[in-house]
Amino acid sequence: MAERQFASWWIALAVVVVAVMAAVPWLLSAYTVSLLISILAYATLATAWAVFSGTTRYISLATAAFVGIGTYTVALLSDHLPLAAVLAIAPLVGFVVALGVGLSSLRLSGIYFVIFTFGLAELIKQLVIWYEINKTKTLARYIFVNASGTLIYGLLLGTAVVVLLGAWWLSRGRLGYALRVIGEDETVARHTGIDTTRVKVLVFAATAAVMALVGAVLSLRYTYVDPNIAFNSLVSFQVLIMALLGGIGRPWGPALGAVPLVLLFELLSGTFPHHFGIALGICFVVIVYYLPGGVTGLIERWPARPWPMPRHRKPS
């Protein structure tokens, strides 16, 4: 009884947050709206990342590749098709590319998958540059879409809500359970009758579609896109570290981790643009050593242990 009451409190709180967020863009400055756009975009990306990588433990660094695919789809098609059609096509392209990538690379385990996905953004970037230079002779594309900050904000808020609800629904259903079993032990998962290849590839592709959609919506902010802007591999690492900070054990953890880190990165790129990489690196090391379960893991351990000791101090 108490638990149900607790849950309904959380749902009420979430509804209020979404309602307030839907109401505010008319009241805020353009800068605040653009900051909120970044938070929503990264929260969505981190949630989508964790749905696949957090459960199956296949650490994917392909986020930048799929975001870039979304961005580039808009750059290529926005002159010829209405915005709604472009925004529908972008996730489809991401989905199809991810199907191909997943089928060829999800058999690789551990480090090999990490390296392959890391290289994927760079690989697609090189192919796009090569194609643009040799075939179309243009390396820069302009995006002439009349989209206001409020529209981008609204689109991202809608996407974020749907993706968070999807992640929550998935974590409670059969599919989420299958993903977690794969993460625990893939051989066991196969023996219990889970079609591991199909589950992995489909979920990987579905999350890639979300990433491509976010990339497509974000590209409406730009007027100018080239492959180096579209396929920025730092995005993969930022998304990964946000999900880890928030904690991948709960569906809402990664989105929670996005908030402080977007603010931190925004502050850094404004004040110390050259120290961005160093700060990102230190975040990685600190989180792995001191917050192995993320912030949500910390909150859940709170009553039992008020301060997280580094786990390696434990006598072996």
Place this chain on the structure above:
Amino acid sequence: MILFEVVLSGVLIGGMYGLVALGLNLQYGIARMMNLAYGEALMGGAFTAFWFFMLWHIDPFASMLLSVPVAFAGNWLVYRYLLTPLIHRAANPEALEADTILVTFGLLFVFQGLALVEWGGEYRGYTYLAVPVDLLGATVALNRLIAFAAAIVLALALYWVLRETRLGGALRAIAIDPLAAQLVGVDVPRLSALAFAAGGAIMAAAGMLVSMFLSFNASIGIVYTLKALIVVIMGGVGRMLGCLVAGLLLGFAEALGAYLVDPGLTLAINFALFLLVLLVRPQGLFSRG
């Protein structure tokens, strides 16, 4: 004749890939740690040679007296104080692998960021022994030949140590089975740290060799880490001679691809090889079974 020049340039750069992969094999095959900051030692070695040469006109080979010991000590410290705690706390090998990947990615960003702040992001290079040499009708720069020769000498010396000395035997035992090696009296933690540090030192030496004939910048480390990993997978984890041959193969494939298709697609060739080997022969090209 042009084909011969392509093969030659592929082999010359391939020797470098072989050496770089040998160092990674010490870290990944013996110490069993995937170090994604591995290439940063190469970047450090290249910049040391560059500054020694540009500021004080010191021979690049002499710069190794600084860069190699520093890389050795740095990698030893990383293994001892950053990675060993992760080994102790890990519940299973998969968790350890995920933790090391994340921590070494963090280190990669820190080292690369420091280099960017200190030295900027532009490509650097210097002219050293850029004398044309006639080799069986093809023209090659002397610095490439010397770098290749040095890489092969270093690689063969390392191979000899691993093959013929008592220390090398102990290291190979760890590569095969760390638990069994411990049982026959091998000091596994100490020698793993040694192998890890030696891998970093080799990478610093490779950085100096690469800087003699290729331009480089602060972000170059990860490129060589990726190539080293691809070569190690092709040659087989823990197999030293296989790595050397696989390095030559990768260099050859790159040169051929650049010549036949487009020099802008070398990375695509790298990844195609990587996937092909992993899907067809995940145990490496030269392993039995």
